[in-house]
Amino acid sequence: MGRSNVGKSSLIRRLTGLRVRVGKRPGVTRRTRRYRLDGLEVVDLPGFGFMSGVPRGIQERIKTQLIRYLESHSKRIGVAIEVIDARSFPEIVERWERRAQIPVDVEFFHFLKDLRLDPIIAVNKIDLIYPDERDDLLDFICERMDMLPPWRQWLDVVAPVSARTGEGIAHLRRLIEKRLRKKKMEHLMRVFRKRSG
Numbered sequence: 354m355g356r357s358n359v360g361k362s363s364l365i366r367r368l369t370g371l372r373v374r375v376g377k378r379p380g381v382t383r384r385t386r387r388y389r390l391d392g393l394e395v396v397d398l399p400g401f402g403f404m405s406g407v408p409r410g411i412q413e414r415i416k417t418q419l420i421r422y423l424e425s426h427s428k429r430i431g432v433a434i435e436v437i438d439a440r441s442f443p444e445i446v447e448r449w450e451r452r453a454q455i456p457v458d459v460e461f462f463h464f465l466k467d468l469r470l471d472p473i474i475a476v477n478k479i480d481l482i483y484p485d486e487r488d489d490l491l492d493f494i495c496e497r498m499d500m501l502p503p504w505r506q507w508l509d510v511v512a513p514v515s516a517r518t519g520e521g522i523a524h525l526r527r528l529i530e531k532r533l534r535k536k537k538m539e540h541l542m543r544v545f546r547k548r549s550g
């Protein structure tokens with residue numbers, strides 16, 4: 354799950370090799386897309402938050418639907434991954450904070466934790482960040498998600514990745530595997546080994 358255009362579909366494609374539809378315009382995946390794979394279902398959830406051209410009422414409805422979906426499926430969810438866009442996250446967070454509101458990304462992360470889903474944060478599009486700026490950015494992201502920096506303390510939760518270049522995908526796979534193992538679902542891990550990268 355994640356905001357629209359952060360690369361959710363691209364990541365699913367990279368992790369599974371599935372021919373997932375990737376959008377050029379935000380808001381392409383407004384419907385939930387399910388991919389059944391060897392007894393595991395990979396679910397590409399609709400993007401939440403602001404989407405240009407999408408009325409506010411619809412954005413609110415998507416958010417409500419996501420909350421309901423997660424609540425009613427929490428027992429069956431093996432791994433929950435929240436994807437954020439490395440480059441746009443700081444700006445989005447600051448915009449919400451100026452209005453003294455909690456960013457919806459942060460809100461959803463806490464919600465996933467409350468549901469005991471042990472969520473992973475995939476910080477996608479890391480290829481767009483200069484290498485020497487990454488640590489500061491990842492510290493910032495952790496801090497906003499209520500995890501004390503330095504970010505490397507949170508390698509069990511945070512995975513900087515690029516669906517485009519494949520960077521960080523191996524680490525993300527390990528985090529997924531760990532959660533599946535904990536839930537005795539490790540046999541389903543083969544789904545995520547279909548592609549190297």
Ligand SMILES: Nc1nc2c(ncn2[C@@H]2O[C@H](COP(=O)(O)OP(=O)(O)O)[C@@H](O)[C@H]2O)c(=O)[nH]1
Binds near residue numbers: 480
């Ligand atoms: N530079 C870069 N672009 C990416 C990456 N992942 C996705 N994109 C691009 O971001 C846009 C949105 O991707 P998509 O997977 O459709 O996002 P979704 O709306 O969250 O499913 C597309 O133009 C992708 O090519 C990445 O890791 N790096």
Ligand SMILES: [Mg+2]
Binds near residue numbers: 362363375376382
């Ligand atoms: Mg999509």
